[in-house]
Amino acid sequence: xxxxxxxxxxxxxxxxxxxxxxxxxxxxxxxxxxxxxxxxxxxxxxxxxxxxxxxxxxxxxxxxxxxxxxxxxxxxxxxxxxxxxxxxxxxxxxxxxxxxxxxxxxxxxxxxxxxxxxxxxxxxxxxxxxxxxxxxxxxxxxxxxxxxxxxxxxxxxxxxxxxxxxxxxxxxxxxxxxxxxxxxxxxxxxxxxxxxxxxxxxxxxxxxxxxxxxxxxxxxxxxxxxxxxxxxxxxxxxxxxxxxxxxxxxxxxxxxxxxxxxxxxxxxxxxxxxxxxxxxxxxxxxxxxxxxxxxxxxxxxxxxxxxxxxxxxxxxxxxxxxxxxxxxxxxxxxxxxxxxx
Amino acid sequence: xxxxxxxxxxxxxxxxxxxxxxxxxxxxxxxxxxxxxxxxxxxxxxxxxxxxxxxxxxxxxxxxxxxxxxxxxxxxxxxxxxxxxxxxxxxxxxxxxxxxxxxxxxxxxxxxxxxxxxxxxxxxxxxxxxxxxxxxxxxxxxxxxxxxxxxxxxxxxxxxxxxxxxxxxxxxxxxxxxxxxxxxxxxxxxxxxxxxxxxxxxxxxxxxxxxxxxxxxxxxxxxxxxxxxxxxxxxxxxxxxxxxxxxxxxxxxxxxx
Numbered sequence: 001x002x003x004x005x006x007x008x009x010x011x012x013x014x015x016x017x018x019x020x021x022x023x024x025x026x027x028x029x030x031x032x033x034x035x036x037x038x039x040x041x042x043x044x045x046x047x048x049x050x051x052x053x054x055x056x057x058x059x060x061x062x063x064x065x066x067x068x069x070x071x072x073x074x075x076x077x078x079x080x081x082x083x084x085x086x087x088x089x090x091x092x093x094x095x096x097x098x099x100x101x102x103x104x105x106x107x108x109x110x111x112x113x114x115x116x117x118x119x120x121x122x123x124x125x126x127x128x129x130x131x132x133x134x135x136x137x138x139x140x141x142x143x144x145x146x147x148x149x150x151x152x153x154x155x156x157x158x159x160x161x162x163x164x165x166x167x168x169x170x171x172x173x174x175x176x177x178x179x180x181x182x183x184x185x186x187x188x189x190x191x192x193x194x195x196x197x198x199x200x201x202x203x204x205x206x207x208x209x210x211x212x213x214x215x216x217x218x219x220x221x222x223x224x225x226x227x228x229x230x231x232x233x234x235x236x237x238x239x240x241x242x243x244x245x246x247x248x249x250x251x252x253x254x255x256x257x258x259x260x261x262x263x264x265x266x267x268x269x270x271x272x273x274x275x276x277x278x279x280x281x282x283x284x285x286x287x288x289x290x291x292x293x294x295x296x297x298x299x300x301x302x303x304x305x306x307x308x309x310x311x312x313x314x315x316x317x318x319x320x321x322x323x324x325x326x327x328x329x330x331x332x333x334x335x336x337x338x339x340x341x
Numbered sequence: 342x343x344x345x346x347x348x349x350x351x352x353x354x355x356x357x358x359x360x361x362x363x364x365x366x367x368x369x370x371x372x373x374x375x376x377x378x379x380x381x382x383x384x385x386x387x388x389x390x391x392x393x394x395x396x397x398x399x400x401x402x403x404x405x406x407x408x409x410x411x412x413x414x415x416x417x418x419x420x421x422x423x424x425x426x427x428x429x430x431x432x433x434x435x436x437x438x439x440x441x442x443x444x445x446x447x448x449x450x451x452x453x454x455x456x457x458x459x460x461x462x463x464x465x466x467x468x469x470x471x472x473x474x475x476x477x478x479x480x481x482x483x484x485x486x487x488x489x490x491x492x493x494x495x496x497x498x499x500x501x502x503x504x505x506x507x508x509x510x511x512x513x514x515x516x517x518x519x520x521x522x523x524x525x526x527x528x529x530x531x532x533x534x535x536x537x538x539x540x541x542x543x544x545x546x547x548x549x550x551x552x553x554x555x556x557x558x559x560x561x562x563x564x565x566x567x568x569x570x571x572x573x574x575x576x577x578x579x580x581x582x583x584x585x586x587x588x589x590x591x592x593x594x595x596x597x598x
Contacts, residue, residue, distance in 0.1 A: 084427070219449035223442055225428045233389055234495065235415030235443040281431035284448060 006285055009277055013292040017066075020299035024062045025054065027306035056197070064195040064203065065298040068260055069270075071207045071252035073294030074214040076267030077274070077286060078245050081221045083155050086332060089268035090253035092155065093246070094137045094162035096262040099254060101165050102133025103187050104172040107180040123194065126187055127258045134254030137161060142246055146239075151228060189316030190261035192302060203255050210251030214287065217244050221283040263298075264318055265325025270294045272332040297324060342366050342531060343388055343418075343499055345557075348397035350383050357383055361397075361557035363550060365533055367498055370525035371559075372542035373535040375552030376574065381535035382422075384552070385503050388533070389420040401499065415443040419492035422503040425484060426476050433479065433487045434472040437463055440494030462493035466520065481508040485517065493524070500524070502534035506541070514538060518545045539575070543587045 025037050032040075032050050039046035040054035075090035083092065091097075106129040107122075115121045141161065145154045173181055220241035223231040232238050256263065274289035275281070301320040308315045343365045350358045357380030365371055375381050386392035388399055390406050399406040401417050409417075419440070426436065440462070441455045451459070463469045468486045471479065479487060485505055492500050502521070506514040518534075518541050525532045525547070533550070536542055542549060543562055550559045551570055558570050565571065572582045579595040582588075 216447070219442065219445070219447060222439060222449055225431070226426055226436070226439065227424060229391055229422065229424070230420070232391060232411055233415060233418070233420035234440065235412040237411050275429055279430050281428050281435065284450075 002280070006278055006280070006289075009289070010292070013289070013296060017292060017295045017299065020296060020303060021062055021066075023303045024065070024299050024306065025058050027303055027310070028053070028058055029309055060195040060197055060200055061192050061302065062299070063200055064192050064259065065302045066295050067200075067204055067207050068192070068256045068263060069266065069294030069296070069298035070211060070291045071256045071294075072263060072267035072298075073270040073274075073290040074211055074287065075249040075252040076269075077271040077283070077290045078214060078217070078221065078249055079267075080271055081224055081283070082242070082245050083151060084225070084227065085155065086272065087268070087329075088155065089265075090249060091162070091262065091264075091267070093141050093158040093249065094165060095134045095250060095253045096257055097162035097165040097169070098133040098135070098137030099130035099257040099262065100133070100169050100184075100188065101172075102129035102131070102136075104169045104176075104184055105129060105133075107183040107187075108172055108176045110180055110183065111177055122183065126183075127199070130187075130258035131254055134250060134257060137165070138246060138250040138254070142243065145242065145246075151242075187261045188318070190263045190318035190321070192260055192305075192317055195259065199259050203259050206251055206255045210248045210255070211291075213244055213248035213251065217241060217248065218283045218287055220244070222281075225281060261318065264322050265329070266294055266297055266321050269325035269328040269332075270297055273297075273328055276332070297321070300324070342402055343533070344400040344403075345388075346398045346400065348387070348399060349395045350380055350387055350392075351395050352380065352383055356395075356555050358552060358557055359555035363557060363559035365499075365531055365548075365550075365559075367531045368525060368529045369547040370522050370532040370545070371534075371548040371550055372546040373533060373550045373552070374537075374539065374542055374571075374574075375535075375554075379552045379554045381552060382503050384557075385420075385501050385533065385535055389418055389501050390414045391420065412443060415495065415497075417497050418499045418501060419495040419497040420501050420503075421485075421488050421492050421505060423485075423505070423507045425481070426488070428476050431476045432472065433468060433474050433476060433483075433490075434459065434463065436476050436487060437491045437494050440491035443495060458496060459490075459494050462490045463487075465493055465524070466490035467516075482510070482513040482517075485509065486520075489517075489520070498529075499531045499533075502532070504535050504537070506536055506538055514541060515545075522546070539571070539582075540588055 026034060030053055032053065036046050036050045037054055040051040072090050079088040079090060079092050080086060103126050106125045110122060115125065141158050144157055148154050173184060220236055223234055223236045228238050270293040271290045273293045274286050278285055278289045280286060301317055301324060304320050305315050305317055345361050345363045348361050349356060373381050383392060387394050406414065438451050438459045441451050441459065442449060445451055445455065463472060466486045466489045468490050471483055471487060506517055509517060521532050521534060522545050524530045543566060546562055548559065549562050549565045550557060551565060551574065553570060553574055566584055566587060575582050575589065579592055580589050581592050583590055
């Protein structure tokens with residue numbers, strides 16, 4: 001009965017993902033007929049102009065959206081289970097703050113290095129520094145967590161570190177030039193538009209590795225739902241599991257943040273959507289379900305952005321993900337409170 | 342079988358238990374008694390390898406606990422405490438099935454044999470009827486029994502329980518402790534549980550381990566009643582232990598109000 005329901009949901013979500021992928025490839029500032037899209041992807045019979053748009057712009061963007069949807073959802077699910085907190089998400093350990101510190105430092109230094117905003121060098125610099133900043137924060141949190149037994153203390157430390165770094169970033173913005181400030185703000189709004197094949201060559205394998213690690217901790221996550229004490233009493237090496245989960249989350253969230261900027265609420269909301277629709281606590285189901293929901297949500301956001309851009313409104317992807325994710329979070333929290341009382 | 346060999350346990354700088362030795366055998370049920378804050382939980386956690394031992398050694402089936410990894414320990418010792426499980430969308434049967442973790446593969450897949458053990462554990466713990474209920478809809482008493490079924494599904498010779506009767510009403514307390522006694526006597530398990538229910542401990546348990554900081558007195562129930570330890574430990578201006586009736590009575594001070 002239950003597995004029947006799961007199968008139907010998996011099929012429906014996959015179908016929705018494929019449909020949205022087609023929509024995403026179809027939409028954009030230049031109208032392209034579906035036959036030309038197919039021809040461009042197949043590599044024959046398409047006009048050069050269309051082929052370039054589809055292959056160099058739309059396809060990389062769609063692949064990055066799928067990658068981001070998977071990465072954020074998997075890391076959000078891991079954080080919610082590890083911290084046993086429905087409001088935990090990929091950024092709870094300060095990953096996005098670390099990334100923003102890296103980007104703030106870079107954009108501030110850009111004029112000194114003679115790099116202009118929007119150039120290839122600035123794109124590489126922003127990505128590299130975002131990743132470096134995230135990784136630095138994670139190393140700090142992991143080093144501190146070795147000395148902390150209580151998982152909630154780690155959560156608080158991560159959030160406080162994040163807030164402290166945000167304050168430093170604020171100072172940096174204050175002293176920065178107008179140009180560097182603009183470059184920074186543009187990054188914080190998140191974007192999928194300037195994705196290149198080279199970006200994908202870097203991002204996809206790292207996210208694949210992070211996802212593989214995520215799959216490897218499915219059993220530990222199921223055990224951790226009962227709390228760390230019970231998990232340990234049932235044979236889980238809790239420290240090792242924690243390290244693997246942190247590592248997976250950083251690979252996933254930091255990479256996406258580096259390339260697309262901080263994308264809010266997908267990682268927070270999609271695991272909840274997976275729980276609500278699949279009605280299970282088993283991570284063997286929840287993990288792929290969250291991934292699929294993440295893919296659907298990100299592609300949907302992209303389509304919305306594309307349609308908006310066609311009528312001349314350039315929406316940052318972050319605003320759309322927030323508008324989509326926040327109602328879901330509110331619904332979940334209210335439902336939980338109601339059933340608990 | 343669990344052996345404590347001259348162990349010392351501390352909480353921060355404070356020594357709770359010192360030079361404690363005891364042998365807890367299979368087929369017996371032992372109640373761990375002691376005033377609040379004297380180290381009952383600390384001792385149980387140390388025995389479950391969830392806490393540190395400052396000196397001495399704990400052995401399980403003759404092997405030092407310290408030298409076992411988490412997976413080896415999990416096949417010998419199951420642990421139950423009072424923390425409630427807040428998991429959305431998890432049925433009681435699924436929760437009990439997580440108890441099979443020490444035996445399942447990397448993905449935690451349970452086979453037919455695992456599920457047979459799970460169902461048997463639920464029947465033994467008297468929660469077979471709750472199998473499809475969601476965990477967050479269970480009452481405290483039901484939840485405690487489901488957690489015990491989970492410990493049974495772990496198929497360990499030793500089960501340690503930290504205040505399993507804490508949130509239960511009187512009939513549920515006796516029912517639960519009778520279940521624990523059956524597990525010890527019929528299935529030959531070594532059951533150790535901490536409790537403040539003196540009457541239950543004295544009427545249902547084979548042995549008593551009593552923490553009289555920093556000493557640990559471990560002896561058969563009959564012997565401890567006559568030893569005078571209980572009188573000394575639980576005496577206050579308000580209550581007094583009566584060895585003849587094996588019960589706590591109010592003193593005149595308390596009666597006068």
